[in-house]
Amino acid sequence: MDQPLLGRVSAAGRGCCSYSTLKAWLPILSWLPRYKLKWLKMDLLAGLTVGLTTVPQALAYAEVAGLPVQYGLYSAFMGGFIYTLLGTSKDVTLGPTAIMSLLCFSVVGGQPHRAVLLSLLCGLIQAVMALLRLGFLLDFISFPVIKGFTCAAAVTIGFGQVKNILGLQGIPQEFFLEVYYTFYRIPEARIGDVVLGLLCLGLLIMLLFMKASLGSDEAPYSSCSRVARKLVWTVATMRNSLVVLAASFIAFSWDAYGYHVFTITGKTSPGLPPFTPPPTTDTTANGTVVSFGEIVEGFGGALAVIPFMGLLESIAIAKAFASQNDYRIDANQELLAIGVTNIMGSFVSAYPVTGSFGRTAVNSQTGVCTPAGGIVTSVIVLLSLAFLMPVFYYIPKASLAAVIICAVAPMVDYQVVAKMWRIRKLDLLPFLVTFLMSFWQVQYGILGGVAASGAMLLYNIARPRIEQVSDHGVLVMECDSGLSFPATEYLSHVIHTQALQASPPRSVVLDCHHVSTIDYSVISELRDLLRQFKLREVHLVFSRLQPSVLTVLLAADLQGLRYTDSVEAALQMETENQPND
Template sequence: MTERAWRYILGMVQKRLPILEWLPHYSLKWLQLDSIAGLTVGLTVVPQALAYAEVAGLPVQYGLYSSFMGCFVYFFLGTSRDVTLGPTAIMSLLVSFYALHQPTYAVLLTFLSGCIQLAMGILHLDFLLEFISYPVIKGFTSAASITIGFGQIKNLLGLHDIPQQFFFQVYYTFLKVGQTRLGDTILGLVCIVLLLLLKAMRDQVPPLHQQMPRCVRLSHIIVWSITTARNALVILFAGLIAYSFQVMGSQPFLLTGKTAEGLPPFQLPPFSEATSNGTVSFIQMVQDMGAGLAVVPLMALLESITIAKTFASQNSYHIDSNQELLAIGLTNLLGSFVSSYPVTGSFGRTAVNAQTGVCTPAGGLVTGVLVMLSLAYLTPLFYYIPKAALAAVIITAVAPLFDAKILWTVWRVKRLDLVPMCVTFLFCFWEVQYGILAGILVSGMLLLYHVARPQIQQISKGPVLVLRPISGLHFPAVETLWKTVYNQALSASPPRCTILDCTHICNVDYTVMTGLGELLEEFQNHGASLVFAKLQAPVLFDLLSADLKGFQHFSTLEEAEKYLSEE
């Protein structure tokens, strides 16, 4: 094999295994920073994983089952040093809706989502995510923050038998507000206040400088560590209070209850489910999940790649979107073998990772090990975690997802973008997939409207008319072009010769060529001329191949105008 072939193979391997690029340069300083970052993220992910499992409608251990596989897969395949993969509020909400609160459905959804994401990565279909516009994303996340946050009010108040559908949830929550458990409410509100205070403290901590005295730097590190690990500390605080009441023989709180102990078994995901009424087949399970097989993998990819691009831009490095697609696809595929539900990149934990000074994806190894140790040794203690405390963690985590300022920003920049945003926002309260689908459809309609109604600029008002399509020319625009040219050139008396300036036309299809051929015939019937100027080479080649009758082209407008004037 030639040296060139070896280099090509080596380049492909390095592209698919980004670890080979940074591992040879790994240093002791990087190890120190990655270890600190991994430990800090681990203290954040454990309580959040328990809370997000509650959002997903699954036993709390499934949150931890979903939190470690991504750490190990991303170590080998990830192109962002900051991103952490695991359960998130958005994914948990989607799993709650599409997995029907059944672990077998959630795990199978993970497996199928991973297969779909891997297939998209292999086929380089990451460009499909670009058709989901930012207003649609903001409308969805804002609605999700309200849906998830209000869904935890029942745990904050200690209420039972509240349905999952949002409108019924609101109705029954207010209907049963008289059944509020005082202990849960007080504990939940105290936890929310503590979380908000600790977050405010972290936001006010000044940057650390080497010029600071050692004692000041030490206190800075202590305060930063405490405020960053606030979720774990608040859960520990609530658990100790609940355990104290349990020892005294009374329990004013609703507790998480018994949790399956130990690491999950490594096994094939379930392709059927045994129930009291018989066995639910694989086909039936797929039908039950319905649109979730499209919504879940696409939203997971969109969330993760958006986060990766954001932090790559902030920290001046580049990511490979298609490689990220492969990484998250393999994470979900392998995660289904350890009973994980679908995961994606977490914005909050990624921010913690970046702020802690992580240098490489190796920080995820520490996080993954910490999660596995929690599963192996701490699950008996989860029994005493009050549900109100988990609700407080969820509410404070999803509150920043609601961005009211985006409305004013979009209003100033592009008011029309408020339409898909508001449509997505409102429809998501009905059903998630309808909101996303409606938003994408409205955005697509707005996009297609501009394609079908291109701006056609009139350059000259003299005896020779010069028209220039400003935004290109595609098959939906043929009718608009035909009408514009006819109204401005052939409806005049006498008919005006016309130059079509093709500066912005970079490609044409068969429909466009047919429409141009009809225009040429119409000009000939009216005793006028239509010529083309400034054609790009690919477009010129296509038009010459079409052998249009009467087709003439010129390199510049001046040449075209001179020809028509002489004619």
């Protein structure tokens, strides 16, 4: 091997192993050396607050995923440790969310082993995407698709908890059947669950409005008012935990006197989950062993939808709070953090997780300074698993249902429909396709919305706007975008209709200053057009070509190619070439 090549290899090796490269892959190295003692207080407070919010939400979201409640906690602690090492946002918290729980249920149907394997596969896909820098693929999921999906998911999740508020059991999980049988069986509702569920809902809503009415912290307040505001904010922030604890105490009290008036969570597996590789096979109820290949085949398109939605949800949250708090994130590094979290989570029986908007908001509002707050949150979850699992026996399902309904209600953004109608009505098409199809199958809704958005995008590519700017004997036409192979037939049709089929045929000046791309199919069509213009003794003149496009046209060696630097020069050229009367 020659010396210059050895030098380049050596330099590349030093670059890969440099401290700056290591900091790019481990963002903790950027903020840990300058960590301040005053940050520790804020991180501890934020981590504790988020932890007390995470525990009841994790239990509730496990219900949405159709899994035993302890799986919600299994999924809630790994993200705090991993994100501290790999995350680029100080605010984001990773863990189970309503949307990911619903997607998980739609794929695994409440089978724990398959949910854990799904977490591993999703994590591997996300990590590979991060390593290949494929984060840009998320740009192909449009805002109307996201909104259509989140609105449908909120309705599906929220209505799915009505049966727990009513104390009904044995309700089908398919949405339309669930709606029918929930209303059909209302006479069977348990009074205790209904009363407790409505009380929990009312209390949660009241605390939420109390927090919203506090106003700005910057206004001048007396010491007593400041303490009272802080107390109200603390109680309102921890409302989920307080309501679930109060409901559990009520259920325990009635149960102790022999009155079983509430539907409770029941027995849960105590202790921490074992650290073991995720299962690669499963066994059905009748004892049939399902192989790894059959399980993956059963996942189907969900292996594309769930990783994408997890990435999309988390990165959207990270970008929103980065903008709000004036810092920047690295999207591909965020993908890596989520991917590694799901991979490692699968070893502790977790199902797929992503960033949580609600808990991230709590984290930010509490004043977290670094991702280290996630470590405190994870410790709270681990302590709950180690010591509080017997207490979870008495948690009423109606209280968890109230927590879920209040968490997903803000996701139903009805105002966005009016905004899209006012701004661009066509965007309602992918929104409605996603929204309606999501009630059939969630993943079908996302795929349908992406297909609708893609069709609209392809239509715009295939039908670029070609405007007739002026007509002074010579037709001046302007293209407003790039020209690629789907647009060739349309371009040819417009020019034929407006110029070649006119009587008499007219020359055309094609203003191309917006055209930045052109491909071989267009070149072939232009060669044919130039030939037809020559047969009719008129001209096709290109003006204001960008250098890259001109280079392609010259390389194609088109016979009869004419081009000018301006439309005026092209018109003057055609005027001079016209025969005198």
